[in-house]
Amino acid sequence: MPRITIDGHSTECSNGRTILQAADGAAVYIPRLCAHPDLGPATEVALSAAIWQGTEFITGTNAGQRAGEHARCNLCLVAVEGQAEPVNACSTMVVDGMVIHSDTAEVVQRRLRALAKILAEHPHACLTCAQQEGCSRTACSANVPVDQRCCVKLGHCELQKVSEYIGIPGDTPKYLPSGRAVLTDEPLFERDFNLCISCTRCVRVCRDVRKADILGVVRVDGQFRVGTVRGPKLIEAECRFCGACVEVCPTGALRDNEGAPAVRWDAPLPCVSKCPAGVDIPRYLRLVTQGRNDEAIELIRSRAPLPGVLGYVCFHPCENNCRRGDIDEPVAICAAKRFAADHSSCRTTNISKHPETGKRVAIIGSGPAGLSAAYFLTLAGHQVEVFDRAPAPGGMLRHAIPAYRLPPEILDRDVQILRDVGVIFQMNRPFGNGFNFDSLKAQGFNAILLAVGTSKSKALPIENADLPGIHPGLEFLHAAKLRGEPKLAGRVVIIGGGNVAVDAAMTARRLGASDVHLVCLESREQMPAHEWEIQQAVEEGVTIHPSWGPRRFTSGNGRVTGIDLVRCTSVFDDQGRFAPQYDNSETEHLDADAIIVTIGQEVEQQFFADHPGLNKKPGGTIKIDQNLAAAKGVFAAGDAVRGPSSVIEAIAEGRRAAESIDKYLGGTGLDDSVPQSDKLNTSRLSSDALSLRRARCKLPVADSQTRVSSFTLIEQTLDEQSARAEAGRCLECHLRQLITPVVFPPEKWRPLTGEEVNQVPETEGVFQLLDADKAVLCITGAVNLRASLQRSMADPGKATCFVYEEDPMYTKRESELIQHYLQEHGRMPGGAGGAGDLDDLF
Numbered sequence: 001m002p003r004i005t006i007d008g009h010s011t012e013c014s015n016g017r018t019i020l021q022a023a024d025g026a027a028v029y030i031p032r033l034c035a036h037p038d039l040g041p042a043t044e045v046a047l048s049a050a051i052w053q054g055t056e057f058i059t060g061t062n063a064g065q066r067a068g069e070h071a072r073c074n075l076c077l078v079a080v081e082g083q084a085e086p087v088n089a090c091s092t093m094v095v096d097g098m099v100i101h102s103d104t105a106e107v108v109q110r111r112l113r114a115l116a117k118i119l120a121e122h123p124h125a126c127l128t129c130a131q132q133e134g135c136s137r138t139a140c141s142a143n144v145p146v147d148q149r150c151c152v153k154l155g156h157c158e159l160q161k162v163s164e165y166i167g168i169p170g171d172t173p174k175y176l177p178s179g180r181a182v183l184t185d186e187p188l189f190e191r192d193f194n195l196c197i198s199c200t201r202c203v204r205v206c207r208d209v210r211k212a213d214i215l216g217v218v219r220v221d222g223q224f225r226v227g228t229v230r231g232p233k234l235i236e237a238e239c240r241f242c243g244a245c246v247e248v249c250p251t252g253a254l255r256d257n258e259g260a261p262a263v264r265w266d267a268p269l270p271c272v273s274k275c276p277a278g279v280d281i282p283r284y285l286r287l288v289t290q291g292r293n294d295e296a297i298e299l300i301r302s303r304a305p306l307p308g309v310l311g312y313v314c315f316h317p318c319e320n321n322c323r324r325g326d327i328d329e330p331v332a333i334c335a336a337k338r339f340a341a342d343h344s345s346c347r348t349t350n351i352s353k354h355p356e357t358g359k360r361v362a363i364i365g366s367g368p369a370g371l372s373a374a375y376f377l378t379l380a381g382h383q384v385e386v387f388d389r390a391p392a393p394g395g396m397l398r399h400a401i402p403a404y405r406l407p408p409e410i411l412d413r414d415v416q417i418l419r420d421v422g423v424i425f426q427m428n429r430p431f432g433n434g435f436n437f438d439s440l441k442a443q444g445f446n447a448i449l450l451a452v453g454t455s456k457s458k459a460l461p462i463e464n465a466d467l468p469g470i471h472p473g474l475e476f477l478h479a480a481k482l483r484g485e486p487k488l489a490g491r492v493v494i495i496g497g498g499n500v501a502v503d504a505a506m507t508a509r510r511l512g513a514s515d516v517h518l519v520c521l522e523s524r525e526q527m528p529a530h531e532w533e534i535q536q537a538v539e540e541g542v543t544i545h546p547s548w549g550p551r552r553f554t555s556g557n558g559r560v561t562g563i564d565l566v567r568c569t570s571v572f573d574d575q576g577r578f579a580p581q582y583d584n585s586e587t588e589h590l591d592a593d594a595i596i597v598t599i600g601q602e603v604e605q606q607f608f609a610d611h612p613g614l615n616k617k618p619g620g621t622i623k624i625d626q627n628l629a630a631a632k633g634v635f636a637a638g639d640a641v642r643g644p645s646s647v648i649e650a651i652a653e654g655r656r657a658a659e660s661i662d663k664y665l666g667g668t669g670l671d672d673s674v675p676q677s678d679k680l681n682t683s684r685l686s687s688d689a690l691s692l693r694r695a696r697c698k699l700p701v702a703d704s705q706t707r708v709s710s711f712t713l714i715e716q717t718l719d720e721q722s723a724r725a726e727a728g729r730c731l732e733c734h735l736r737q738l739i740t741p742v743v744f745p746p747e748k749w750r751p752l753t754g755e756e757v758n759q760v761p762e763t764e765g766v767f768q769l770l771d772a773d774k775a776v777l778c779i780t781g782a783v784n785l786r787a788s789l790q791r792s793m794a795d796p797g798k799a800t801c802f803v804y805e806e807d808p809m810y811t812k813r814e815s816e817l818i819q820h821y822l823q824e825h826g827r828m829p830g831g832a833g834g835a836g837d838l839d840d841l842f
Contacts, residue, residue: 038248137152209739214238240687311342364450365388366427370449374654446665470594493594494598
């Protein structure tokens with residue numbers, strides 16, 4: 001390994017490294033703009049014949065030839081002993097014994113000249129303004145014209161940081177606006193060619209890393225111009241909207257639209273951030289496009305152990321945050337998951353289990369939260385037994401979700417995986433009547449998880465609520481799923497506006513009701529049920545009555561005959577609390593042969609009576625007494641704790657509970673590693689140029705008039721060609737996170753500590769105090785910088801760091817007078833204190 005010396009620091013580096021790479025490895029900063037850790041030299045980029053900048057079509061010279069030495073930024077120049085001229089650190093290879101200096105006088109002067117040349121073609125007035133910190137850029141005290149101000153990246157701009165490090169030459173030419181195109185009406189990205197410094201990073205990452213060849217560079221009159229190759233608009237140019245060009249751009253020439261879901265390398269992707277379980281969506285979509293369904297399901301199961309179930313019933317909040325939706329429609333993520341689950345081999349060979357811990361965990365309840373916790377605790381090495389009063393596991397998945405949404409064999413397939421990894425199921429075991437926390441502890445269980453769900457429908461507290469013919473919603477769905485009862489006829493009214501209400505309405509149609517009406521407090525736009533479910537119900541003939549509240553049930557011949565309604569004017573108050581308001585002057589009556597009430601669920605009251613230490617919260621859910629939790633290791637999760645939620649939310653809750661229980665039992669928490677088979681770290685796009693032209697694939701749907709006669713599936717699974725094409729519509733935003741972050745100049749901020757402050761000179765100047773996010777808290781002029789900062793340390797508030805600049809505020813004679821005055825009056829020198837009393841001197 002070559003040993004080199006950089007600015008007096010001796011270091012070893014690998015063969016084949018450039019000086020710039022070696023310096024980065026040794027934590028010695030050398031400025032650069034055209035260079036990027038993932039890209040080849042700017043000199044090697046091939047020139048295009050022509051490009052588009054908006055509607056301007058620009059032809060260049062020397063198409064096909066290398067850009068050459070003129071493409072360099074020349075900011076990375078360094079001096080190498082034994083060489084007469086400075087060399088470019090980004091392209092000069094290290095050799096053993098090389099001695100490098102990054103800050104000689106000649107190097108500094110050449111960098112200044114190179115930077116001045118760059119800034120002459122880029123707005124830079126704000127970079128030299130003393131009031132740039134915290135400036136909104138909208139109201140300029142210096143009256144700089146708008147087209148000469150910096151962009152919204154001011155304060156976070158790589159060009160700005162590099163300029164501050166090198167120093168902006170005083171003779172830098174004034175920027176003259178060029179009037180180039182500014183494109184703000186395209187999906188996801190904005191392009192401002194006035195801010196482009198022609199570093200060609202965007203061209204190189206598009207061509208060489210993504211292999212997309214959407215961007216090009218031409219040379220015109222000695223200058224480089226960058227733009228799209230095949231058309232003025234990004235879509236016309238067949239851009240894949242992967243965001244790589246935006247990620248590497250050192251200015252605001254390419255930037256994300258402010259309203260678009262953001263992609264950051266240090267945060268979850270937009271789609272992943274909306275998945276309660278944090279499933280790695282882009283990677284499993286890529287696997288689906290490649291036909292690797294088993295690996296896709298293994299990846300999903302690493303965060304959510306019921307992938308088959310989710311493929312049928314997940315309400316896919318991820319799709320609402322899919323960046324593809326800003327172009328046309330979101331990727332049908334859930335449909336792709338369903339296809340992969342239906343076409344996987346359900347293997348367990350790649351599921352990794354930790355060694356047995358000897359700890360035992362009892363889980364009460366076999367719904368999605370309980371199943372999720374059982375799976376992850378088993379993989380963590382614990383022995384897990386699931387207890388449930390039902391004859392088969394699944395909870396509401398098995399007993400309430402209609403078969404036209406979730407066939408029981410799909411649930412059975414997912415549950416079998418849990419059995420295969422070692423989860424033990426104890427069915428027909430109701431928790432109560434002697435089977436309780438004490439008996440479980442006596443049997444040797446080290447922890448207990450309550451995941452009993454909210455299996456009891458809430459009653460409607462109005463007149464005649466106990467009449468025959470009125471059915472609680474969950475119980476109605478349970479009877480329909482297990483026994484195909486009750487048989488209905490005539491008109492049925494559903495009370496409620498959520499997903500359970502919609503399922504009850506559609507189930508009523510299948511049980512014989514000829515006329516189904518759904519009444520809810522919410523307006524049509526506010527209904528909590530998912531829009532696609534509501535549309536399915538309407539297609540099947542269900543009539544929606546929004547903004548009506550139940551007043552009383554009517555009766556005749558000893559059973560319900562209808563319901564009186566009153567107009568609901570609002571459901572929630574200004575604080576978002578449930579507080580319905582009514583207009584009693586507007587009423588309506590609906591006749592009914594049967595009424596189904598679906599206004600919410602809660603934990604069964606008997607459960608609290610059977611188990612002391614469980615407290616009932618106002619919403620009918622569980623709060624565990626801390627003494628019970630500490631003494632017997634009792635935990636709770638899922639709907640029983642948070643109230644009715646979605647399947648994916650319950651699965652995520654179960655995983656979090658498993659994490660807590662594992663740590664309680666002495667573990668280190670769950671394993672978050674990605675399955676080995678899915679290390680897809682290639683940076684090349686897998687989609688083709690046609691992917692942006694493909695419309696979203698629609699699931700095949702059964703005819704609304706015929707499907708109401710049975711409980712067969714409404715939506716069918718995509719075929720392989722459609723599923724792979726749909727997964728291929730993904731923009732592969734995750735690849736943007738694989739781009740290596742650029743190396744910024746060393747921060748000028750210093751930690752606000754005594755050691756750092758004592759190194760500050762006792763001279764006049766200005767200092768800033770900043771918080772942990774580098775937000776400026778104050779800017780203070782001081783006669784004595786060190787003394788003023790020392791006083792600030794006595795009460796720093798949120799300040800964690802500081803920066804200062806020596807700046808003589810007075811002449812030498814004036815400074816002597818100030819110091820003498822302060823000493824005579826017994827004041828500490830410097831800062832805002834004391835300086836305000838100096839008016840008498842001048």
